Amino acid sequence: MRFSGLRVLKEGLTGNKGWKPHWRDPEPKAEYDILVIGGGGHGLATAYYLAKEHGLTNVAVLEKGYIGGGNVGRNTTIVRANYFLQGNSEFYSHSLKLWEGLEEDLNYNVMHSQRGIINLFHSDGQRDARARQGNMMLSQGDDAILLGRDELRGMLPYLDFDNARFPIYGGLYHPRGGTARHDAVAWGFARGADQRGVDLLQNCEVTGIDIENGKVKGVQTSRGPIRAKKVAMVVAGRSSQVAAMAGMTLPIESHILQAFVTEGLKPVIDNVVTFGMGHFYISQSDKGGLVFGGDLDFYASYAARGNLPTAEHVMEAGMALMPMIGKAKMLRSWGGIMDMSPDGSPIIDRTHIDGLYLNCGWNYGGFKAVPGSGNVFAHLIATDRYHENATRYQLDRFRTGRGIIDEESKGSQHNLH
Numbered sequence: 001m002r003f004s005g006l007r008v009l010k011e012g013l014t015g016n017k018g019w020k021p022h023w024r025d026p027e028p029k030a031e032y033d034i035l036v037i038g039g040g041g042h043g044l045a046t047a048y049y050l051a052k053e054h055g056l057t058n059v060a061v062l063e064k065g066y067i068g069g070g071n072v073g074r075n076t077t078i079v080r081a082n083y084f085l086q087g088n089s090e091f092y093s094h095s096l097k098l099w100e101g102l103e104e105d106l107n108y109n110v111m112h113s114q115r116g117i118i119n120l121f122h123s124d125g126q127r128d129a130r131a132r133q134g135n136m137m138l139s140q141g142d143d144a145i146l147l148g149r150d151e152l153r154g155m156l157p158y159l160d161f162d163n164a165r166f167p168i169y170g171g172l173y174h175p176r177g178g179t180a181r182h183d184a185v186a187w188g189f190a191r192g193a194d195q196r197g198v199d200l201l202q203n204c205e206v207t208g209i210d211i212e213n214g215k216v217k218g219v220q221t222s223r224g225p226i227r228a229k230k231v232a233m234v235v236a237g238r239s240s241q242v243a244a245m246a247g248m249t250l251p252i253e254s255h256i257l258q259a260f261v262t263e264g265l266k267p268v269i270d271n272v273v274t275f276g277m278g279h280f281y282i283s284q285s286d287k288g289g290l291v292f293g294g295d296l297d298f299y300a301s302y303a304a305r306g307n308l309p310t311a312e313h314v315m316e317a318g319m320a321l322m323p324m325i326g327k328a329k330m331l332r333s334w335g336g337i338m339d340m341s342p343d344g345s346p347i348i349d350r351t352h353i354d355g356l357y358l359n360c361g362w363n364y365g366g367f368k369a370v371p372g373s374g375n376v377f378a379h380l381i382a383t384d385r386y387h388e389n390a391t392r393y394q395l396d397r398f399r400t401g402r403g404i405i406d407e408e409s410k411g412s413q414h415n416l417h
């Protein structure tokens with residue numbers, strides 16, 4: 001089934017009765033070439049690119065819940081390529097380019113909106129740091145514009161520029177950054193993978209990983225054992241638990257990150273705005289809700305919900321930055337489980353077990369990485385070579401000390417901010 005304007009019009013006029021389920025609901029086979037554990041954004045994108053770019057279609061995605069029920073459907077949808085360090089900058093640049101062709105590639109409207117991201121700064125030192133970041137972005141081939149206070153006031157008149165504690169000096173503008181509809185990204189990749197023959201197995205929890213003589217042989221699941229030549233672990237916040245099934249201890253801590261949305265309002269916030277000093281960022285969804293969030297709750301947990309002190313902190317920061325937000329009514333809040341790595345950068349690597357691969361450590365920025373991560377991870381699984389844009393994400397960097405200490409340089413220790 002392909003989408004087209006004509007089809008949407010026809011279905012709209014005939015009660016939308018002709019749409020079919022986007023993907024099949026197959027029974028698990030006894031054996032696959034490749035098993036992808038985790039039906040989040042990264043797992044689905046990995047399966048999609050395995051099929052599309054490497055012709056590997058004897059593949060299953062094993063998801064313990066339902067497609068899109070994890071962080072891929074819980075994030076605040078920001079997509080960007082504004083990293084500072086080599087290792088990250090070429091990877092996120094690669095991912096953003098994939099985003100720019102994604103809707104056409106998937107034939108699916110993921111509502112990718114390049115509305116621009118503005119990172120505010122509040123001191124001369126911060127301006128210097130943002131200028132250096134912008135120069136790195138430009139040298140990587142991405143876009144960055146350093147805005148002064150007056151230019152910014154014209155763009156974002158609703159901000160409190162004269163806040164006594166954090167007066168706004170300007171912002172680093174990344175015009176190609178923006179947002180995308182998170183569930184649609186999961187659905188689009190799921191549909192694309194299914195169309196190419198990948199089995200999407202929902203309600204299929206992996207409970208064990210079978211290893212013989214240092215080689216992976218398959219997995220145990222809530223729907224029975226499944227054999228495979230290769231197994232990829234792509235389970236974000238549950239990475240430590242699943243890797244433990246293979247006897248591995250990961251340098252990952254799972255923490256909660258909350259998000260909030262207000263009632264629908266008329267268009268008021270055109271871009272994504274981040275207020276790092278206050279741990280607050282915001283955008284407006286196409287439905288009109290103001291979508292915003294802050295920093296982690298400061299304890300490790302597998303509960304997909306947050307605590308009230310963090311909610312209060314986020315609200316205070318929002319009020320300090322844009323007092324007008326106090327008039328909006330809060331509608332909902334929720335939490336997701338973040339896989340925090342010590343240097344704040346991800347892990348995309350083989351493991352010491354033959355045929356077992358690992359993708360995790362997305363901290364609180366893995367949504368924008370979905371196409372890039374799936375693309376480079378599929379390359380690694382298919383060819384056993386690192387993709388040219390993901391050569392620095394090895395697991396052993398925490399042993400050798402060659403970390404990529406970029407924007408999340410405090411890793412899980414966010415109280416060091």
Ligand SMILES: Cc1cc2nc3c(=O)[nH]c(=O)nc-3n(C[C@H](O)[C@H](O)[C@H](O)COP(=O)(O)OP(=O)(O)OC[C@H]3O[C@@H](n4cnc5c(N)ncnc54)[C@H](O)[C@@H]3O)c2cc1C
Nearest residue numbers: 038040041042064070071072076078206336365366367368
């Ligand atoms: C509130 C919030 C805001 C965020 N905002 C942003 C943002 O603006 N921009 C951005 O880039 N990133 C953002 N993120 C981060 C981003 O959402 C995550 O980094 C990313 O979604 C993680 O990858 P994933 O999509 O594959 O994870 P998930 O969707 O969590 O996928 C992992 C899947 O593995 C499954 N699984 C776990 N254990 C097993 C098992 N044993 N067997 C089978 N399946 C299993 C889970 O059920 C889950 O579906 C945010 C996250 C949160 C929570």
